[in-house]
Amino acid sequence: MASLGSMAPPLAPMTRVIVPINHCNACGARVEYKVPAGDTHSRAVCPACGHIQYQNPKVVVGSVPVWEDRILLCRRAIEPRHGMWTLPAGFMENSETATEGAAREALEEANARIEVEQLYTLFSVPHISQVYVIFRARLLDLDFSPGEESLEVKLVREDEVPWEELAFASVRRTLTHFFEDRRTGVFLPRFGEVRPPDR
């Protein structure tokens, strides 16, 4: 059998699309869309086995890894936003905590070890049903390098941030808040939303 890779190239985490549910993932029958009794939203309901398949927003977890007066940025080797800069972040996985996910992403994307310090920003991106959760973190050592999904990884000072080449609005806004708050020394939690055409 041909490897799946040759049939359908794997999508990078942030390009995973919301696929309409056609079939029941428990028994394989074709689903119907209806509002189940006691529910308020239309769901994919299986007329054969009764299974309800829910779709909910996905969490993207990441960090602002800090080393002295610099932060760690990654240049993306994957779509979307190939070649643009971002904080280490990616989809949270089942069975992990948000901070474990943030540390895993720093390791995968930048071969970087971090210690999460504080919850910092939460941005909802409702048109793609995602929630970005970004922590402030301490970069533990300087032994970092590009992971498979990164072209380049580097520490930057505030005046070195490539503002026009940042991949995502939630990253841009997190960094804007970060440098503002660093000046006052008080890091307030921040939340908000990203609307089209931003993402």
Place this chain on the structure above:
Amino acid sequence: MASLGSMAPPLAPMTRVIVPINHCNACGARVEYKVPAGDTHSRAVCPACGHIQYQNPKVVVGSVPVWEDRILLCRRAIEPRHGMWTLPAGFMENSETATEGAAREALEEANARIEVEQLYTLFSVPHISQVYVIFRARLLDLDFSPGEESLEVKLVREDEVPWEELAFASVRRTLTHFFEDRRTGVFLPRFGEVRPPDR
């Protein structure tokens, strides 16, 4: 056809179980579990159409609705934790923001109108692949009443909180932090994790 309600009683949001994926939700073929090229985790991969079905943690969004020196609690009319007290919270839906979800849950569970003020706590519950995100909020008026999922809704002062009858660890810890922080006047963002036997 019998209504689905008579075949499979709808599950309350927090009782939704993590169901193993047997069939492709795009084409209905039986899936295989494998690590796709470029990925680090085992996924449900369809050998027929190539679709990869990801499973990720679900976000529970809620609020601490505040009215003067009191907060709003709901007594659960549903499992799990039927009869126990909680903050208004529930699964975030696709296409909404986290704060819209928190406001919707206050309305559904307590017929209460809130204004979200600040991001407050984030608790990961990895053994059930959930993330609780709780905001501080202002209750806008006193015209609240039990929604379908609540037996009772009331405003309580700190010394009236039924600590031994709180439904979830993330709620108990959020309230503990809330009253501590209210004494100092400084509400710090909080994050952590809940492990078995707690949930």
